[in-house]
Amino acid sequence: MTRIFGTGILRSLLLSFRQQRRGTITVQYPRERLVLPERARWAVEIKPHEGVEHTCTGCRACEKACPDYIIRLDITINEDRSKVIDLWHYELGACMMCGLCVEACPFDAIRMGHNYELAVTDPADLCVDLLVESPAHEPKRKVAAATPPPGPVEHGVPVPSTVDSAATESSATPEGSDDV
Amino acid sequence: MSIVQVVVPRVLAALGLMLLNGVVLIYMLRKVLGHLHLRLGPMENGWHGIAQTTFDVLKLLTKEDPTPKAVDKALYFIAPAIVFVPSLMAYAALPFSNSVRIVNLELGLLFTFAVLSLVPLGILAAGWSSNNKWSLLGGMRAVGSQISYEVPMLLAALPVVMMAGSMNLGDIVRAQQPLWFIYNVPAFILFFVAGLIESGQTPFDLAEADSELVSGFATEYASMKFGLLFLSEFSNTFIFAALTVTLFLGGWGIPFVPEAIMQPIAPLVFMIKTYLVIYLLMVIRGTLPRVRVDQLLTLGWKFLLPVSIAWVMITGLVIKLGQTVFGGAQ
Numbered sequence: 001m002t003r004i005f006g007t008g009i010l011r012s013l014l015l016s017f018r019q020q021r022r023g024t025i026t027v028q029y030p031r032e033r034l035v036l037p038e039r040a041r042w043a044v045e046i047k048p049h050e051g052v053e054h055t056c057t058g059c060r061a062c063e064k065a066c067p068d069y070i071i072r073l074d075i076t077i078n079e080d081r082s083k084v085i086d087l088w089h090y091e092l093g094a095c096m097m098c099g100l101c102v103e104a105c106p107f108d109a110i111r112m113g114h115n116y117e118l119a120v121t122d123p124a125d126l127c128v129d130l131l132v133e134s135p136a137h138e139p140k141r142k143v144a145a146a147t148p149p150p151g152p153v154e155h156g157v158p159v160p161s162t163v164d165s166a167a168t169e170s171s172a173t174p175e176g177s178d179d180v
Numbered sequence: 181m182s183i184v185q186v187v188v189p190r191v192l193a194a195l196g197l198m199l200l201n202g203v204v205l206i207y208m209l210r211k212v213l214g215h216l217h218l219r220l221g222p223m224e225n226g227w228h229g230i231a232q233t234t235f236d237v238l239k240l241l242t243k244e245d246p247t248p249k250a251v252d253k254a255l256y257f258i259a260p261a262i263v264f265v266p267s268l269m270a271y272a273a274l275p276f277s278n279s280v281r282i283v284n285l286e287l288g289l290l291f292t293f294a295v296l297s298l299v300p301l302g303i304l305a306a307g308w309s310s311n312n313k314w315s316l317l318g319g320m321r322a323v324g325s326q327i328s329y330e331v332p333m334l335l336a337a338l339p340v341v342m343m344a345g346s347m348n349l350g351d352i353v354r355a356q357q358p359l360w361f362i363y364n365v366p367a368f369i370l371f372f373v374a375g376l377i378e379s380g381q382t383p384f385d386l387a388e389a390d391s392e393l394v395s396g397f398a399t400e401y402a403s404m405k406f407g408l409l410f411l412s413e414f415s416n417t418f419i420f421a422a423l424t425v426t427l428f429l430g431g432w433g434i435p436f437v438p439e440a441i442m443q444p445i446a447p448l449v450f451m452i453k454t455y456l457v458i459y460l461l462m463v464i465r466g467t468l469p470r471v472r473v474d475q476l477l478t479l480g481w482k483f484l485l486p487v488s489i490a491w492v493m494i495t496g497l498v499i500k501l502g503q504t505v506f507g508g509a510q
Contacts (some may be wrong), residue, residue, distance in 0.1 A: 009468065012467050012468065013467055014467060015462065015464060015467070016463050016467040017215055017463065018216045019215075019216055019218065020212075020463075021219075022217055022218060023218070024214075024215065024218050024219060024220050025218045025219075025221050026218070026220045028220070028223060
């Protein structure tokens with residue numbers, strides 16, 4: 001297509017006029033907020049379950065899974081072999097929100113939260129204690145909860161993947177509360 | 181009435197118009213550029229951020245006014261005034277309507293150009309006295325571009341003067357009653373391009389090229405001294421747009437609307453037209469990238485100047501031919 005010399009300026013101006021008719025895409029943040037996608041990954045938090053405070057058994061799978069070594073569980077084992085989580089320490093400032101701890105958790109105790117307003121004025125506030133002085137959860141069953149891992153989704157329904165659940169179960173068994 | 185009673189209100193009116201224009205234009209620029217970028221522009225202060233520039237001006241007024249150590253004190257302090265005063269004076273000849281104007285100058289067009297040609301002097305003074313190589317570069321560029329474009333701009337306005345037969349801006353507007361002079365398209369384009377450069381609008385804003393010269397001649401200025409430089413820049417934009425409207429877009433007039441109806445709404449029509457031209461300038465500002473210095477000067481000396489001289493001759497020839505052919509019949 002041959003173009004006349006100098007018409008590029010006119011075309012660019014027309015483009016500018018068209019852009020102005022498109023309307024703005026600004027989200028006025030404090031007053032308007034985007035809806036986060038369901039699997040958005042922000043700070044780790046304790047996942048609420050019905051009837052119990054939390055489902056953490058103190059298995060330390062998350063601590064082992066964390067690539068940044070920012071999760072630390074201080075656990076006391078009583079004489080009756082029940083466990084108390086003294087501290088579920090989580091260093092938000094160094095977390096890269098990879099979600100490996102959530103994937104590793106065999107009892108579905110933690111999740112990646114949707115709170116993205118994480119700024120604090122004091123760096124010390126970035127060290128969060130998710131659980132303090134809490135008795136460890138005694139799971140009813142000794143295998144992991146059947147949470148579908150993030151996998152292929154077809155027509156909105158997660159495709160059941162036998163390989164993944166088998167892997168979760170096998171990894172859960174040695175990490176569970178049986179071996180304590 | 182003594183001369184003071186005549187002069188003071190008019191100067192104050194021009195000053196008020198200039199300040200108001202500055203405030204409105206800064207807000208408008210931010211809004212127009214914002215919507216070009218699919219943003220919103222200022223939104224926080226007042227309805228859709230309408231009070232934003234007022235607060236900006238208040239901030240400028242209350243800011244500390246540091247003077248760099250090595251500046252040339254006298255020039256440094258007087259330069260904003262040298263820039264500001266001519267662009268205030270240029271409001272004098274603008275005809276807002278048949279009666280609303282500051283003075284009715286017979287050589288209004290020439291006066292406006294003459295006064296505006298003082299602006300580069302102030303800019304060079306600002307650039308030189310700042311003792312900063314970027315400022316100096318900005319000042320030199322401003323002088324280089326503005327002096328070389330004054331000639332084509334004046335030459336592009338000449339066809340209009342020939343067609344109207346007067347340099348009085350009011351007469352020029354009246355001469356456009358049935359048909360605006362924009363039908364002289366080459367003269368309009370030449371005038372528009374030269375005026376873009378003259379008023380330092382973005383494709384040719386080499387004098388303050390933010391990305392290369394920080395902000396050019398205004399770098400070392402702070403507080404209201406910077407405010408004056410900034411204000412006179414926006415004021416020059418307004419004057420250029422108003423001149424475009426006056427010379428080519430029929431000034432305060434609307435074709436085929438009689439004078440009696442136009443009389444009360446003429447200033448409004450003039451302002452609306454001017455602001456539409458300014459809107460176009462802002463869209464251009466948001467669209468086109470900056471040219472290089474050599475491209476700018478090449479465009480000026482090798483293209484605009486010869487073409488505008490040629491167009492003056494052609495227009496003159498056509499007018500003379502028209503007078504000989506049709507004038508005899510009358």
